[in-house]
Amino acid sequence: MKLYIKANNLKIVKNIDILLHHHISKTTQLLDSTSDFEYRANIQSAKELEKQKEKLFYDTRDLSKLIKGIYFGNSSCEHLIPHIKEIVEAKDICEQKHYNFVFVFPPISQNKAEDVEYICEFLSQKKHSEVVVNDIGVLNIALRYKLKPILGLNFTKIIKNAFLDNTIQSDITTTQLQNQKELLAHSEFELKSVREFYKSLGVGRFGVENIAFDFEFLDEVPRFQVDFYYPHISIANSKACDIAGSFEDERGYFVYDECSKYCNFASLEFTHTKLTGLRQRYNTVFKTSINLDIPKIVYKNDRNRVIWEIFL
Numbered sequence: 001m002k003l004y005i006k007a008n009n010l011k012i013v014k015n016i017d018i019l020l021h022h023h024i025s026k027t028t029q030l031l032d033s034t035s036d037f038e039y040r041a042n043i044q045s046a047k048e049l050e051k052q053k054e055k056l057f058y059d060t061r062d063l064s065k066l067i068k069g070i071y072f073g074n075s076s077c078e079h080l081i082p083h084i085k086e087i088v089e090a091k092d093i094c095e096q097k098h099y100n101f102v103f104v105f106p107p108i109s110q111n112k113a114e115d116v117e118y119i120c121e122f123l124s125q126k127k128h129s130e131v132v133v134n135d136i137g138v139l140n141i142a143l144r145y146k147l148k149p150i151l152g153l154n155f156t157k158i159i160k161n162a163f164l165d166n167t168i169q170s171d172i173t174t175t176q177l178q179n180q181k182e183l184l185a186h187s188e189f190e191l192k193s194v195r196e197f198y199k200s201l202g203v204g205r206f207g208v209e210n211i212a213f214d215f216e217f218l219d220e221v222p223r224f225q226v227d228f229y230y231p232h233i234s235i236a237n238s239k240a241c242d243i244a245g246s247f248e249d250e251r252g253y254f255v256y257d258e259c260s261k262y263c264n265f266a267s268l269e270f271t272h273t274k275l276t277g278l279r280q281r282y283n284t285v286f287k288t289s290i291n292l293d294i295p296k297i298v299y300k301n302d303r304n305r306v307i308w309e310i311f312l
Contacts, residue, residue, distance in 0.1 A: 002068040006309035010086040045231040069100030076282040079259035104132040120145040151206035210289040226304045237284035
């Protein structure tokens with residue numbers, strides 16, 4: 001596999017060396033349950049990747065030396081699409097570091113279609129530029145500009161086991177729990193007809209998260225490559241944004257025009273005992289999954305990628 005960094009904003013790209021250095025810092029000894037959600041996830045996921053790097057990447061060097069590229073852009077909300085100047089700067093930084101650059105689009109409404117066209121036109125100046133798409137509309141635009149689309153997590157949406165880890169015996173029987181987990185491990189990409197459809201469009205890669213997932217079809221024709229997102233799992237996302245609604249009552253929970261983007265410096269934590277470990281950033285509810293057990297069928301293919309989201 002190859003290691004890529006998911007950077008939601010330019011600040012992360014510009015400070016990538018500092019952020020990656022944290023995993024060897026003595027401050028890891030100070031982490032406790034009161035430490036910031038994302039900071040703990042950064043440290044803990046780095047330690048897990050450090051432990052498994054020889055198996056996953058066939059390399060024992062420091063993680064910072066194993067990075068092959070950056071996935072740049074927010075995959076949750078159209079109001080957080082980077083400005084073209086930020087895209088140019090992020091792309092320049094990647095070129096200086098000899099990183100591959102992959103731009104990430106969130107689900108898009110008609111209001112932002114013109115921005116998507118402008119960005120795709122810019123990216124098309126370089127042949128075979130990769131873009132992550134999260135809806136059919138952006139997929140069509142990317143194909144029109146002869147970009148190389150990657151199917152984002154919206155294309156592999158399955159019901160997430162947000163609460164199964166917290167389920168107690170009185171809630172459900174052991175057999176019922178196992179049956180639910182088995183059902184949640186499957187996706188439409190197991191169907192040959194689905195893979196053939198996307199292949200006919202020139203798509204050969206899709207994203208999955210660090211959840212129990214049946215990957216056996218990866219050895220079947222037509223073959224697909226995998227983007228394995230780690231360590232955050234998106235439990236739910238929508239056009240409704242609790243953070244926007246909390247800060248600006250007059251706009252409500254659906255922001256159609258310009259957004260104040262309070263989510264860049266605020267998040268919501270769920271404190272209910274059944275919702276332990278869930279946090280909302282942007283318009284998306286996340287759960288962290290640190291334990292990493294990537295099947296051999298995935299990591300044996302050096303064209304597959306780990307997409308390490310060091311900060312949301």
